[in-house]
Amino acid sequence: MSKLRYGLLGIIAALAIVLGVGANFSDYNADRSAHWTIVTDDTELIDLEPIQPYAYIGDDGLLRIDFSANNPNYPGYGDGISPASEYNFDEVFAVSNDLWERFPIVVRVTSNNTHVEFYGHEGGVYAVDGGQLATASDSARDDVCFVVNPGEAVKIGMDLSANGNNPGEMWNVAMKVKAYRMGTEPAELADCGQE
Numbered sequence: 086m087s088k089l090r091y092g093l094l095g096i097i098a099a100l101a102i103v104l105g106v107g108a109n110f111s112d113y114n115a116d117r118s119a120h121w122t123i124v125t126d127d128t129e130l131i132d133l134e135p136i137q138p139y140a141y142i143g144d145d146g147l148l149r150i151d152f153s154a155n156n157p158n159y160p161g162y163g164d165g166i167s168p169a170s171e172y173n174f175d176e177v178f179a180v181s182n183d184l185w186e187r188f189p190i191v192v193r194v195t196s197n198n199t200h201v202e203f204y205g206h207e208g209g210v211y212a213v214d215g216g217q218l219a220t221a222s223d224s225a226r227d228d229v230c231f232v233v234n235p236g237e238a239v240k241i242g243m244d245l246s247a248n249g250n251n252p253g254e255m256w257n258v259a260m261k262v263k264a265y266r267m268g269t270e271p272a273e274l275a276d277c278g279q280e
Contacts, residue, residue, distance in 0.1 A: 137176060138158035141157065180233055191230060203242065212226040
């Protein structure tokens with residue numbers, strides 16, 4: 086899948102998670118669908134790149150995380166996930182800094198629903214509240230931040246908690262991704278891995 090560049094300062098993404106089909110996950114075989122609408126900005130700081138077959142950029146320009154039969158990469162099997170379960174996807178998309186050759190950037194990813202949390206299984210991703218590492222499902226948070234150096238990428242995973250949900254339910258979740266040239270980030274992003 087080709088890498089598509091999107092500006093990030095002020096990117097707002099809408100995320101919808103619905104029951105779908107199977108895929109290989111880090112902790113459990115589960116099924117979900119998530120869709121992001123990417124809104125670009127003229128002050129490009131980063132690239133967003135889908136990593137897994139369940140993450141792709143649609144013809145409409147949407148970054149999609151889709152485990153349903155609507156996914157063009159659908160493997161042809163799977164009927165959904167169990168309610169009252171938790172699922173982890175280690176590498177859903179990558180955030181890279183290929184556009185700024187001289188400056189590291191500080192990136193913040195937030196979800197407005199605690200059922201959808203983020204982490205970086207390779208390290209370097211931190212909870213905004215308290216600065217603890219968010220490197221696995223147990224430490225995933227709905228508000229994380231990290232530093233991306235020039236020419237590097239950080240892989241972002243997702244933790245989805247279907248606790249209390251029934252089959253066929255849909256979540257409408259807003260995800261926001263913002264990037265700042267290091268040194269211009271807000272004070273609450275002081276513990277994101279800056280040196």
